[in-house]
Amino acid sequence: MFRLFFIIMFFIISLSCKLVALENKILFKVDNEIITTIDISNEINYLKMINKEIQQLDKDTIIEISTNSLIRDKIKKLELLKNLKDLNLKKEDLDQLIKKSYNNLGLKNKDEFNSYLKRHEVKITKFVEKISTEIYWNEMIYSKHKDRIRIDRKKITTEVSQKKNKSYLLSEIMFNVENKENLKKKFNSIKNTIDTNGFKNAALIHGISDSSKNGGNLGWINENSISPKIYEKISIIKIGEYTNPILIPGGFLIIKIKDYKEEKIKFNIEEEINKVIQIKTNDQLRQFSNIYFNKIKKDIIINEL
Numbered sequence: 001m002f003r004l005f006f007i008i009m010f011f012i013i014s015l016s017c018k019l020v021a022l023e024n025k026i027l028f029k030v031d032n033e034i035i036t037t038i039d040i041s042n043e044i045n046y047l048k049m050i051n052k053e054i055q056q057l058d059k060d061t062i063i064e065i066s067t068n069s070l071i072r073d074k075i076k077k078l079e080l081l082k083n084l085k086d087l088n089l090k091k092e093d094l095d096q097l098i099k100k101s102y103n104n105l106g107l108k109n110k111d112e113f114n115s116y117l118k119r120h121e122v123k124i125t126k127f128v129e130k131i132s133t134e135i136y137w138n139e140m141i142y143s144k145h146k147d148r149i150r151i152d153r154k155k156i157t158t159e160v161s162q163k164k165n166k167s168y169l170l171s172e173i174m175f176n177v178e179n180k181e182n183l184k185k186k187f188n189s190i191k192n193t194i195d196t197n198g199f200k201n202a203a204l205i206h207g208i209s210d211s212s213k214n215g216g217n218l219g220w221i222n223e224n225s226i227s228p229k230i231y232e233k234i235s236i237i238k239i240g241e242y243t244n245p246i247l248i249p250g251g252f253l254i255i256k257i258k259d260y261k262e263e264k265i266k267f268n269i270e271e272e273i274n275k276v277i278q279i280k281t282n283d284q285l286r287q288f289s290n291i292y293f294n295k296i297k298k299d300i301i302i303n304e305l
Contacts, residue, residue: 042122043069077133088132151281174208
């Protein structure tokens with residue numbers, strides 16, 4: 001019935017190409033936050049803009065992914081507004097984030113960025129809302145858990161000094177199961193999605209971390225920045241393959257090696273040490289974030305209307 005609802009909803013949305021002609025119905029309530037047909041339509045456009053792979057999926061799956069993405073954002077917003085008046089960023093901070101965003105896209109200025117958003121039918125207000133929520137959420141997670149971060153600078157210094165310059169291009173799928181008895185069933189479901197739709201779309205469908213919106217892409221990571229537990233698993237697989245589920249704080253992790261390189265480069269040791277420390281810090285904060293999100297989600301009432 002739930003899946004049928006999404007299919008019906010898609011046809012309702014598809015009846016008109018113009019949003020003005022679309023009746024804006026409330027579909028869900030996440031505590032006191034609402035999700036409407038327009039919200040889901042806008043979320044679909046946003047996800048298509050940042051990850052073109054999503055367009056390979058069937059339409060009701062795209063709607064389901066977009067709905068889950070909105071629900072995650074609403075839960076984060078509710079938690080943040082317990083201690084904040086609003087989620088507005090300072091103008092100078094927002095301008096810097098927008099500049100960084102269009103530079104990453106290879107665009108020259110804000111006007112080109114606005115045109116880029118317009119082509120993808122994404123409003124600048126939608127983009128700002130997304131990044132504002134993530135910025136404040138990350139700041140909150142850091143504030144709550146900064147004293148729990150464990151970094152062995154001496155060990156990192158030794159590893160960097162003996163650096164082999166091996167790097168891996170990695171992707172991930174982080175997921176949860178209610179109990180370990182369901183792990184095999186969940187892993188088989190993820191493998192079937194990978195076989196049918198590819199790893200990126202499997203990350204979109206099954207992933208619970210923020211990286212899922214980008215198809216699980218983690219980018220190039222030096223081997224010194226990879227935890228020993230994860231490195232042990234990826235060291236026995238080849239390019240194009242992925243690991244079995246790895247137990248981590250906050251859930252399970254599947255890692256895929258997209259590419260690998262080993263190169264001789266000159267580098268500043270101190271800069272490299274700080275870079276590794278930042279990666280390891282971010283990795284721990286990401287795990288704290290997922291644990292905290294799963295905790296607060298249990299107290300949120302989500303109603304389908």
